[in-house]
Amino acid sequence: MAYVIVGASASGINAAKTLRENDKTLEIILVSKDEYVYSRCILHHFLDGRREIEALDFTPNNFFEMYKIKWIKGVEVIGIDVKEKKLKLSNNEDLSYDKVLLAAGSSSFLPPIENLRTANNVIGLRNLDDAIKIKEEAKKVKNVAILGAGLVGVDALAGLLDYDVNITLIEMGDRILPLQLDNYAANVYQERLKEEGVNFKFGVRAEKVIVDDNNNPVSIKLNTEEEVPCELIIACTGVRANVGFLNDSGIECDKFGLIINSKGETNVKDVYGAGDITGRNPIWPTAVKEGIIAANNMLGKEIYMNDFFGSKNTMNFCGVATMSLGIVNKPDDSYKEETQVKGKDYKKIIHKDGIIYGAIVQGDLSYVGVLTQLIKENIDIRKVKKPLFDVDYSDFFNEKENLEFVY
Numbered sequence: 210m211a212y213v214i215v216g217a218s219a220s221g222i223n224a225a226k227t228l229r230e231n232d233k234t235l236e237i238i239l240v241s242k243d244e245y246v247y248s249r250c251i252l253h254h255f256l257d258g259r260r261e262i263e264a265l266d267f268t269p270n271n272f273f274e275m276y277k278i279k280w281i282k283g284v285e286v287i288g289i290d291v292k293e294k295k296l297k298l299s300n301n302e303d304l305s306y307d308k309v310l311l312a313a314g315s316s317s318f319l320p321p322i323e324n325l326r327t328a329n330n331v332i333g334l335r336n337l338d339d340a341i342k343i344k345e346e347a348k349k350v351k352n353v354a355i356l357g358a359g360l361v362g363v364d365a366l367a368g369l370l371d372y373d374v375n376i377t378l379i380e381m382g383d384r385i386l387p388l389q390l391d392n393y394a395a396n397v398y399q400e401r402l403k404e405e406g407v408n409f410k411f412g413v414r415a416e417k418v419i420v421d422d423n424n425n426p427v428s429i430k431l432n433t434e435e436e437v438p439c440e441l442i443i444a445c446t447g448v449r450a451n452v453g454f455l456n457d458s459g460i461e462c463d464k465f466g467l468i469i470n471s472k473g474e475t476n477v478k479d480v481y482g483a484g485d486i487t488g489r490n491p492i493w494p495t496a497v498k499e500g501i502i503a504a505n506n507m508l509g510k511e512i513y514m515n516d517f518f519g520s521k522n523t524m525n526f527c528g529v530a531t532m533s534l535g536i537v538n539k540p541d542d543s544y545k546e547e548t549q550v551k552g553k554d555y556k557k558i559i560h561k562d563g564i565i566y567g568a569i570v571q572g573d574l575s576y577v578g579v580l581t582q583l584i585k586e587n588i589d590i591r592k593v594k595k596p597l598f599d600v601d602y603s604d605f606f607n608e609k610e611n612l613e614f615v616y
């Protein structure tokens with residue numbers, strides 16, 4: 210039996226490991242366009258020089274030998290024949306499978322801003338190759354514009370702080386990391402970043418890249434008519450699922466990406482999917498979990514994806530750590546909000562009918578453990594007798610005889 214995995218990242222690697230841990234004899238083949246295994250979440254540490262390529266690898270030494278996984282690297286899957294059960298590879302070979310997991314992730318998306326797709330020196334930040342290019346180019350220029358202030362844009366920014374360049378971050382929303390942070394928590398970072406010399410342009414739209422005779426960027430024109438000088442543009446304006454190689458295969462995709470059920474199955478028997486290729490909830494922990502779930506189901510062990518929160522992020526920029534979970538602002542007044550500011554530490558919980566829907570913990574993250582426990586144990590926070598932010602671990606040892614937690 211050959212189990213083939215497309216993609217050597219969060220989903221693919223964890224799926225391969227799970228397959229081997231559960232079956233010592235299975236033939237496991239992993240094929241990836243990437244020539245390295247690395248964590249995209251720490252590419253900014255490569256940009257800022259804190260880590261070399263090898264130190265981005267999140268697998269143990271000799272992972273492929275240890276787990277007896279054949280890795281075909283630097284090769285792209287360009288098609289799939291689900292009747293013949295074969296993948297078409299960019300090296301002109303075919304690869305047969307008994308079962309296959311599609312974990313090919315996504316690619317940077319460049320929006321249709323005039324000249325953005327055609328100008329030189331416009332780079333996304335998705336792959337190691339992008340980071341290598343950014344690192345080279347940032348040493349040659351004076352002005353860098355970053356489009357988009359989501360996690361990727363802020364990573365790019367953090368990675369370039371020590372370069373001798375002027376950085377301008379352009380964002381349509383009113384703050385950085387709008388999905389992960391509220392105004393208060395975002396502002397803490399913005400103030401620090403301003404001290405580092407970063408320029409912010411919030412609430413504006415990039416309309417055109419002005420280029421010189423050699424098609425190199427000179428500036429970005431905003432909808433306010435202002436021109437932001439830049440010779441390098443880092444476009445962190447979203448991603449698109451890597452589903453191009455599934456065209457005409459009969460494997461179902463929608464506008465987001467590959468469609469899978471909670472077991473990781475696609476509409477085609479023996480074809481599974483996991484991670485960013487689905488275009489839903491594109492974060493590392495979800496990709497890992499989906500990879501593990503799909504692998505179990507490939508082996509006939511029925512398990513399901515049931516995440517309690519769509520998004521959970523931990524970040525650390527400018528020496529300030531933050532964990533954010535679920536929603537960051539009340540959707541309406543039926544939700545309640547508790548906040549606490551103590552020195553540099555900030556906490557916020559959003560809840561409704563005793564259930565926590567979102568939280569932000571910034572500064573000292575020790576409360577995250579308590580918060581996780583409150584959520585995991587399904588504790589109705591209306592029954593918590595103490596102020597919410599005073600709850601500590603000792604409270605969780607308060608149990609009835611039937612092991613139910615009491616307060």
Ligand SMILES: Cc1cc2nc3c(=O)[nH]c(=O)nc-3n(C[C@H](O)[C@H](O)[C@H](O)COP(=O)(O)OP(=O)(O)OC[C@H]3O[C@@H](n4cnc5c(N)ncnc54)[C@H](O)[C@@H]3O)c2cc1C
Nearest residue numbers: 216217218219220241242243286313314484485491492493
């Ligand atoms: C700069 C950056 C910062 C991020 N920061 C965070 C963070 O702080 N927290 C967080 O939770 N998430 C973060 N993410 C998102 C996180 O990295 C992704 O959710 C995660 O990597 C998804 O894993 P994946 O295995 O689905 O796909 P990917 O990591 O995209 O990997 C896809 C794999 O498939 C291979 N591949 C693609 N197409 C083909 C093909 N046709 N044939 C063969 N191989 C192919 C690629 O080479 C690669 O090995 C960040 C992402 C980026 C880019």
